[in-house]
Amino acid sequence: MSQTAQHILQETFGYPHFRGRQAEIVATLLRGDNALVLMPTGGGKSLCYQIPALIRNGVAIVVSPLIALMDDQVANLRAAGVHAAAVHSGTPPETVRQLADDIHSGSLKLLYVAPERLVSERFLKFLDNTQISLFAIDEAHCVSQWGHDFRPEYQQLGILAERYPHIPRIALTATADAETRADMKHYLKLENAPEFVSSFDRPNIYYQVIEKNNGKKQLLDFIKKQMNGQSGIVYCLSRKSVEDVAAFLCEHGLNALPYHAGLPLAIRQENQHRFTHEDNIIVVATVAFGMGIDKPDVRFVAHLDMPQSIEHFYQESGRAGRDGLPAVSWLCYGMNVLVLLKERIMESQASDLQKQIELQKLNAMFDVCETAACRRQLLLRHFGEESAPCGNCDNCLHPPEKFDGTQIVQKLLSCVYRVGQQFAAGYVIDVLRGKSNDWIERMGHHTLSTFGIGANLSDKDWRNVVRQCIGLGLLNNDIHNHQALILTPAAKPILRGEEKVLLRPLKREKAATKVAKTDTWLRTEREERLYQALKQWRLQRAKADDVPAYVIFGDKTLRDIVQTLPENHADLSQIYGLGAAKIDKLGDEILQIVADWGSGSLKSD
Structure with missing residues (x-):
């Protein structure tokens, strides 16, 4: 079984080996057991259920809270040669009928659905007559009122344990404190399931926090000096602020797009499409944006206002650098936002207990902003993890004098x-x-x-x-x-x-004295020519297939090609992120570009 899993990891997904506890989690599901998985954004959660889904008989039902998240996962799987699909409000009836036929014929391996659809009696009756390989509940922190992104329909998913007791279930999230984990176990009926908790550390992210003093100008300086020409997300507290900041950045020559729930759906979809499909786009957004974004090459996430909890901050900042390459989390904060967020909490309709919990979370976030110690230590401690000073935050690299x-x-x-x-x-x-x-x-x-x-x-x-x-x-x-x-x-x-x-x-202190560690990949002139040629080709292929460029392959794969200069399909199979389906479809074109632009790049330099 493990050899089969390893083979699929390499042949289908193009990864040389499992990371962290992925192999243990895959083995757990293959045995037919349940699992609770806490793994940081970019840690490879999806593979934990995708590989067992390809090995076990039947179709895997994956619960996901957002259409964009489903569609992104499906696009990535299809690019890897896996028959996967999503059913949501935008799926035509004839497509739904075809998918039902594919499920019963055994060809469809993964079906993504929203929680409210899954718990409907009509869908459950369909599942009663379907061979199911496993249930995967993604973004499982949505089950908890004490966490963030609470979705009440998630609390109904315990029905899966009662109705299908012999089918393995896996719940996955990137952020959950002790209270949220307890809720996940309780509502999803996973009390006896083993917990797989990976380190919450994202060592490739540089954390930088500054005190607000003309926040828009500070943001512009940060982007121009440290992140020029990179894709990024800027989070603001209000819709008005989103539009003001987006317009301000555009006035200063940046490609900035607004995104908030008050914009027409068509504009939101267009702006999200441009962000995922084009390079060097900055989205300025409220927290309505991001949970459905699987873009691995976001190089920075900036907060122009302090988030209301460490969980929010960790999840939002974690959208930077999912590919493992250097990225920056930049946060600008002031007392006025702290006071405003406290007032919002007290004026809400929440119970007194929940208000106290939210105030505690807000104070913990403020401590991260105010500390003169390692910021990563405070973040990790919040999730129950101890660490040494990280050496990759502003306080570690530029210790404030006292x-x-x-x-x-x-x-x-x-x-x-x-x-x-x-x-x-x-x-x-x-x-x-x-x-x-x-x-x-x-x-x-x-x-x-x-x-x-x-x-x-x-x-x-x-x-x-x-x-x-x-x-x-x-x-x-x-x-x-x-x-x-x-x-x-x-x-x-x-x-x-x-x-x-x-x-x-x-x-x-001047912001310039707190500069992030930047990407240290120094390319020769020939390497640069090959890099740009591959990047341009990738963009053209992505447009032709109407998928984001990272679905063709990510920046890490691009680097690997430039540095190793593959000469044949066997060489390509050793490249990170290139599985058999991609090599069959794209291999000859990649090899031709390497031959045209990369000859002698490393071998004669």
């Missing part, structure tokens, strides 16, 4: 205490800076000992101190009292002078 800020912090904490812990940051800063106004005089706060003791620092400097004190756990926002600053128990020893506080510099 200074003794005890006296400054004592002034702030003392002022918060003396105004009765009843006022938001702006008011407290006005008192510290000695700004007398009607409200301050009416409250009598112009007579306080702390009035004017911080006049030597600017508003910006004090906002920086407030932000760091919240990140250090010395202050909090009173969510029931207009975000008033309140002291935490940790503030007491600081006020008593029993502990020191180290702060990051109050003046902003």
Whole structure:
């Protein structure tokens, strides 16, 4: 069995060996057992059920939440020579009938469906009379209200365990904390299934976080200086911001397209199509964009506003560099967004318990932004994984210098205490800076000992101190009292002078001093000619087949061809990502381009 799986991995998908725990998961399903799989984006989750689906008798039913995600998976499988299909609202009735015939003849190996279709009685009756190889539940975190992307219909999928107890089921996700995992086990009835938890680390992603100061200009500088000519995603908090930022980037010569739920469906589809099928496109979007995108060569993901949880941030930033090549996660944050997100949570219709959970998640995300330590360590710790400093985030490569800020912090904490812990940051800063106004005089706060003791620092400097004190756990926002600053128990020893506080510099570092590690593949002139020729050919083939360029083959495969210069089909079979079906269809054309453009590139250099 394992030899068969290894053979399919190489012949069909063009990969030399299984990664991580893929082989164990495949073996588990081939034995007919269930599995719960947590594997980072780009870690190869799909192969875990696709290979058993090709070996076991019958059709695999794959549950997927988005049409775009289904269609992308199907396109990739068909390019590899696998008969797969998706059924959704856009599938014509005659196609559905043909697929039913293909299933019963045994030729269709994987069928992708939405959860609401799967649990309908009509579809279940169809499955009752169908030979099913396995059930795969993708994006399984959607089952949990405490996770993100909650989809209530996912909670009905437990019916599969009751109705088809002898058919193996696999649930897969890239992001799930302990509470979400518990929900997955409970609702999907996988309590006794083995858990396969891979490392959540994405070492190829460089994490860079900066404080917001004219965010649009900071974003433009980042893209122009570090990511010029690359595909990327920019996430914004509001629809208006999406359109403003997209227009701003276009005005400065970038190919930027907006995407949010308020745009007409045709425009959203066109913009998504351009992003997946063309090079060097930037999509500016709300979080409505991305879960259905399988594009492996996204080189950067930028957040112009802080995400509401580490789970959201991890999943969204993880859309960069799925091919394993260097990529960047860039985040720009400020106090105003933290306050806005807290207000949104408190004004929502959620239960008090859920509000507390969401506030905890928001505070954890803020800690990642504020930390002066390795950012990756904090991200991984959130998912229960310990690691050494990563060496590939801004704080590791450019450690922020710290200074003794005890006296400054004592002034702030003392002022918060003396105004009765009843006022938001702006008011407290006005008192510290000695700004007398009607409200301050009416409250009598112009007579306080702390009035004017911080006049030597600017508003910006004090906002920086407030932000760091919240990140250090010395202050909090009173969510029931207009975000008033309140002291935490940790503030007491600081006020008593029993502990020191180290702060990051109050003046902003220039963004240019925090440059990401870039791609270090240095090509010779001949290699560059071959690289560009292959890239151009790939784009033309993709247009002819109406598929994204990465479905023809990914950038990693392109590199491998340039570096190894294959001369025949046997050489091509050793190239990463080229399976038998692709070699049969495209091999001669690839070899001709190598012969025309690459002769002598490595062999005589």
